[in-house]
Amino acid sequence: MRVRQNRDLLQPARSAPAAATKRVSALAIPAWLPLGGLLLVSGAETVRVTGAHRELFFNIDHFWVLYLLLPFAIGLIIYGIARRSRIWRLGRADFSFDNLPTRIARVLRGGMGTERVLRDPYSGVMHLCIMTSMIVLFLVTALLAIDDYIPVDILVGPRYLGYSLVADIFGLIGVIGVAMAVAHRWVRPRTAWLPTWEDWFIVGGLGVLLVSGFFVEGLRIQASEIHTNPEWSYWSPVGYVVALIFSGLSTAAVLDIHKALWWFHMIGALSWISLLGYSKINHLVMAPVNAFLKRTSAPGKLELIENIEEQEHFGVSQLEHFSMKQLFELDVCVRCGRCTDSCPADIAGQPLSPMHIIQDLKSYATAVGERKVTNLVRGDEINFGLGDAPAMVGEVVRDESLWACRTCGACVEACPVFIEHIPTIVDMRRSLVMEEARMPDTVQGTLETLERQGHPWRGTPYTRESWMEALDLDPAEITWTGEQEYLYFVGCTGAFVDRAQAITRSVVSLLREAEVSFGILAGMESCNGDPARRLGHEYLYQILAEGLIAAFDEAGVKKIITHCPHCFNVFLNEYPDMGGHYEVIHHTQLLEQLLTEGKLEPREVEPQTITYHDSCYLGRHNDIFEAPRRILEQVPNVTLVEMPRSREQGLCCGAGGGNMWMEEQGASRVNEVRVQEAADTGADTACTACPFCIQMFDAGVGTVQMNVEEADKLQVLDIAEILQTSAARDS
Amino acid sequence: MDAIVCVKQIPDPETPAAAFRVDEAAMRVLPAQGISPVISPFDAQAVEAALRLKDAAGEGSVNIVSLGPDSARDAIKHSLAMGADDGYHLHDDAFEGGDAWTTALALSKAIQHLGVPDVILFGRQAADWDQGSVGSIVAELLDLPSATVLRAVEGGAGSLTVSRVVGDGFETIEIPTPCVLTISNEFGDPRYPQLRQIMQAARKQVAELTPADIGLEPSQVGAAGARLEMHALFQPTSDVDVEIIEGDTPEEKAAGLVAALRNAKIL
Numbered sequence: 001m002r003v004r005q006n007r008d009l010l011q012p013a014r015s016a017p018a019a020a021t022k023r024v025s026a027l028a029i030p031a032w033l034p035l036g037g038l039l040l041v042s043g044a045e046t047v048r049v050t051g052a053h054r055e056l057f058f059n060i061d062h063f064w065v066l067y068l069l070l071p072f073a074i075g076l077i078i079y080g081i082a083r084r085s086r087i088w089r090l091g092r093a094d095f096s097f098d099n100l101p102t103r104i105a106r107v108l109r110g111g112m113g114t115e116r117v118l119r120d121p122y123s124g125v126m127h128l129c130i131m132t133s134m135i136v137l138f139l140v141t142a143l144l145a146i147d148d149y150i151p152v153d154i155l156v157g158p159r160y161l162g163y164s165l166v167a168d169i170f171g172l173i174g175v176i177g178v179a180m181a182v183a184h185r186w187v188r189p190r191t192a193w194l195p196t197w198e199d200w201f202i203v204g205g206l207g208v209l210l211v212s213g214f215f216v217e218g219l220r221i222q223a224s225e226i227h228t229n230p231e232w233s234y235w236s237p238v239g240y241v242v243a244l245i246f247s248g249l250s251t252a253a254v255l256d257i258h259k260a261l262w263w264f265h266m267i268g269a270l271s272w273i274s275l276l277g278y279s280k281i282n283h284l285v286m287a288p289v290n291a292f293l294k295r296t297s298a299p300g301k302l303e304l305i306e307n308i309e310e311q312e313h314f315g316v317s318q319l320e321h322f323s324m325k326q327l328f329e330l331d332v333c334v335r336c337g338r339c340t341d342s343c344p345a346d347i348a349g350q351p352l353s354p355m356h357i358i359q360d361l362k363s364y365a366t367a368v369g370e371r372k373v374t375n376l377v378r379g380d381e382i383n384f385g386l387g388d389a390p391a392m393v394g395e396v397v398r399d400e401s402l403w404a405c406r407t408c409g410a411c412v413e414a415c416p417v418f419i420e421h422i423p424t425i426v427d428m429r430r431s432l433v434m435e436e437a438r439m440p441d442t443v444q445g446t447l448e449t450l451e452r453q454g455h456p457w458r459g460t461p462y463t464r465e466s467w468m469e470a471l472d473l474d475p476a477e478i479t480w481t482g483e484q485e486y487l488y489f490v491g492c493t494g495a496f497v498d499r500a501q502a503i504t505r506s507v508v509s510l511l512r513e514a515e516v517s518f519g520i521l522a523g524m525e526s527c528n529g530d531p532a533r534r535l536g537h538e539y540l541y542q543i544l545a546e547g548l549i550a551a552f553d554e555a556g557v558k559k560i561i562t563h564c565p566h567c568f569n570v571f572l573n574e575y576p577d578m579g580g581h582y583e584v585i586h587h588t589q590l591l592e593q594l595l596t597e598g599k600l601e602p603r604e605v606e607p608q609t610i611t612y613h614d615s616c617y618l619g620r621h622n623d624i625f626e627a628p629r630r631i632l633e634q635v636p637n638v639t640l641v642e643m644p645r646s647r648e649q650g651l652c653c654g655a656g657g658g659n660m661w662m663e664e665q666g667a668s669r670v671n672e673v674r675v676q677e678a679a680d681t682g683a684d685t686a687c688t689a690c691p692f693c694i695q696m697f698d699a700g701v702g703t704v705q706m707n708v709e710e711a712d713k714l715q716v717l718d719i720a721e722i723l724q725t726s727a728a729r730d731s
Numbered sequence: 732m733d734a735i736v737c738v739k740q741i742p743d744p745e746t747p748a749a750a751f752r753v754d755e756a757a758m759r760v761l762p763a764q765g766i767s768p769v770i771s772p773f774d775a776q777a778v779e780a781a782l783r784l785k786d787a788a789g790e791g792s793v794n795i796v797s798l799g800p801d802s803a804r805d806a807i808k809h810s811l812a813m814g815a816d817d818g819y820h821l822h823d824d825a826f827e828g829g830d831a832w833t834t835a836l837a838l839s840k841a842i843q844h845l846g847v848p849d850v851i852l853f854g855r856q857a858a859d860w861d862q863g864s865v866g867s868i869v870a871e872l873l874d875l876p877s878a879t880v881l882r883a884v885e886g887g888a889g890s891l892t893v894s895r896v897v898g899d900g901f902e903t904i905e906i907p908t909p910c911v912l913t914i915s916n917e918f919g920d921p922r923y924p925q926l927r928q929i930m931q932a933a934r935k936q937v938a939e940l941t942p943a944d945i946g947l948e949p950s951q952v953g954a955a956g957a958r959l960e961m962h963a964l965f966q967p968t969s970d971v972d973v974e975i976i977e978g979d980t981p982e983e984k985a986a987g988l989v990a991a992l993r994n995a996k997i998l
Contacts, residue, residue, distance in 0.1 A: 309930055314926050314927070433926075434925065434926035434927075435925060435926065435927070436925065437922065437923040437924060437925040437926075439923070441920065444920075444923045447923070448923070449745065451767075452743050452745065452766065452767055452769050453743060453745060453746075453765070453766045453767075454765050454766070458745060459745065460747055461747050461748060461749060462747060462749060463747060463749045463750045464765075466749060523764045523765060526765060539926050539929075
């Protein structure tokens with residue numbers, strides 16, 4: 001086949017004066033960008049091929065109307081976003097742009113690369129189909145436009161035919177994606193999904209547009225190409241098949257249908273894309289933006305309230321107390337439900353769904369935020385006339401939901417659009433505790449114990465030295481002198497809780513065996529404030545942290561060992577904000593290092609299968625997944641098995657976020673769910689590296705395996721205990 | 732509805748037994764390391780009762796009086812953070828080493844100095860020495876009616892309906908104001924202060940009162956005026972013997988337990 005170049009034949013079809021077209025084109029070019037793929041299909045369809053070419057606006061009169069509609073659609077989008085941005089701007093401006101390379105990498109991988117969406121194969125493929133289809137169809141149309149506007153012809157001959165094929169294939173991929181999205185609703189719906197018109201309109205609309213695009217193409221082919229250059233039409237396979245459907249109709253009828261459908265398609269596409277300013281389609285733009293805005297610190301880190309004594313409010317009880325980023329995030333949420341599906345509280349049937357918190361706040365921002373904006377625009381007090389509005393904390397988001405949060409970060413890890421739920425939830429807790437003093441009795445008791453006794457374990461019969469009594473050594477041998485390399489921070493749980501004292505002793509034995517230079521503060525230790533902070537009492541946290549930092553600095557502490565991931569997290573990620581800079585190492589990291597250096601020698605244990613449970617504050621919040629596993633792999637006779645939810649997707653034990661000291665409300669307990677998962681692996685032992693997880697597992701085994709023979713029950717051990725048994729066997 | 736609540740600062744009763752030490756020679760309780768003294772829990776409940784009376788009446792004042800060392804100011808501040816209006820601290824070297832009598836005398840004089848309100852509240856007893864006598868002595872010294880060990884207080888100026896905890900139940904009585912009331916733990920938990928109130932309380936001045944301010948001679952208060960004499964202070968030792976009752980069946984174990992209890996003359 002000889003493909004001719006015949007640019008001239010294109011010209012007569014243009015009805016508008018060339019100069020005017022150029023001018024409008026100049027305006028129209030940026031409009032192609034957000035218009036995405038749809039317009040593109042339609043643009044592509046309306047070209048008649050002459051010399052493997054097609055004519056723009058084939059069969060269409062008054063196509064200049066399109067050029068009027070384009071800026072109108074863009075205007076609608078900009079207006080929608082600009083209007084919504086007034087609500088975002090009610091918040092505090094505290095953006096951070098630190099670690100630019102990390103942020104940019106996240107935009108590329110997580111934002112544009114949709115890394116997190118791809119974790120779930122079905123949704124991942126579905127989303128990828130729709131996304132690539134829109135991107136390719138957008139490029140296809142952009143290319144067509146470029147080809148039209150530049151003097152050199154690119155899309156001619158074989159290039160044009162290949163181009164037609166690519167456009168058709170990706171149109172088809174888009175249809176497959178839409179079909180998968182629709183089927184998703186029946187095949188494997190997520191529990192958290194809300195039935196909304198918005199979802200159906202977006203997905204259904206997209207489907208209708210893609211299909212109508214193929215019809216427009218098919219009709220064009222039927223009216224022209226199939227008769228003049230049938231071999232070209234094979235390069236638009238879907239369009240060709242559609243064309244065959246209409247082979248029985250007269251050319252006049254085909255042209256009429258084509259014209260009607262073209263306008264339907266075009267106006268539909270513009271309407272659909274205009275929803276970018278008004279619906280969750282906005283995630284096309286806002287998800288990558290949010291990927292950029294997400295903090296680069298540890299996901300569980302809480303932000304310091306500076307000059308707390310001078311604040312007018314504590315925490316967040318009004319929209320305007322949030323940061324702009326927190327308000328922006330509400331609008332990025334696409335209600336996909338991944339957060340809720342991975343939330344330990346929701347899994348256990350407790351009254352918390354992160355998605356609903358974000359969605360409820362979003363609805364509240366729409367209803368109340370608009371009125372606040374209006375008040376400010378009018379120069380009124382921000383809450384003028386809002387006396388009857390529901391309380392954001394308490395009514396829109398219920399107290400029990402805020403308390404049920406474990407701050408485990410599963411939601412933050414799962415969110416494909418990078419929403420950070422933890423700071424938002426804890427900010428509202430801060431208001432409950434500090435502003436209103438409204439909290440469960442158990443929380444109040446814990447805070448009072450922290451205030452008075454400097455630890456959260458109300459009613460403990462022990463002192464900070466009690467655990468040493470069972471050790472065969474003189475306490476002076478391990479007392480901090482200022483000469484040792486490391487301070488071993490035992491922590492409140494390691495000292496005051498029976499079960500955890502055994503972990504403390506194991507760590508001490510191992511450190512002594514490996515001849516690590518370390519000391520303990522014993523009675524000079526006090527709580528580092530972490531429980532107060534997670535429970536929302538930032539002020540108490542700051543008092544406790546200041547006290548401990550002063551004690552550390554006076555004692556000349558530089559390096560700290562902890563066996564508690566919560567202590568580890570607060571020292572590593574949060575103390576620097578308070579002026580406390582230390583080298584912090586978790587016992588899993590140190591023990592692995594000692595094994596590698598040959599200072600500890602793993603020896604045999606009873607042959608057993610072990611499943612390792614990731615503590616949230618060690619794993620998800622601080623990325624320590626491999627050190628404990630590498631330790632266990634080195635212990636002879638140990639077979640390691642994984643629970644289905646592990647590492648980044650690990651399920652919380654239920655104790656995080658201060659829930660160690662609260663009564664759980666709901667259908668079941670988180671620790672029981674998790675213990676069941678551990679038991680289901682068939683493991684003999686559940687190993688973890690957190691004194692809270694240990695207690696939660698022990699309690700869970702008591703109920704989940706109530707009827708299991710004592711010898712067959714899951715054994716719950718800290719990694720230090722396993723290693724100590726292993727290392728001490730022959731000695 | 733005006734109220735005065737007398738509060739005492741004590742070593743935290745939640746202090747673990749292992750951390751509790753006394754200096755037998757000096758006959759003093761040694762403060763436990765790292766554990767701050769607190770307002771006596773019954774007294775915090777008395778503050779709560781006063782605040783609820785004031786809230787119910789819709790007007791009035793709740794003032795706090797405490798006798799004690801420097802640190803006792805914290806107990807007053809805690810009460811102010813809960814919502815009390817003003818604090819008065821009986822603070823002078825001369826007050827030290829007193830007993831229930833000198834404390835009650837000083838408190839009654841301070842109350843007269845401030846003006847006798849509608850109601851004067853105490854905790855049923857200080858949770859350290861547990862004597863439970865200061866409230867009643869103050870009532871006697873001021874010649875006011877009193878009701879002790881209360882689990883509920885209702886009403887306004889003129890007359891109050893109160894519910895006493897007695898050995899075999901509750902006793903509901905009416906008492907005219909002004910009167911002295913002592914509040915028991917059955918009253919319910921005291922409120923947790925809001926941070927704003929804690930900060931406001933921190934900024935509030937607590938007036939200090941000396942014996943001279945309330946019309947007493949130093950010889951009448953503290954160790955000089957005390958009528959009780961302490962002879963010894965020591966930690967009792969308690970030995971715990973544990974016997975595990977063996978048996979193959981629950982019935983056998985129960986029978987063994989009954990036999991052991993009979994032997995010990997418990998049954």
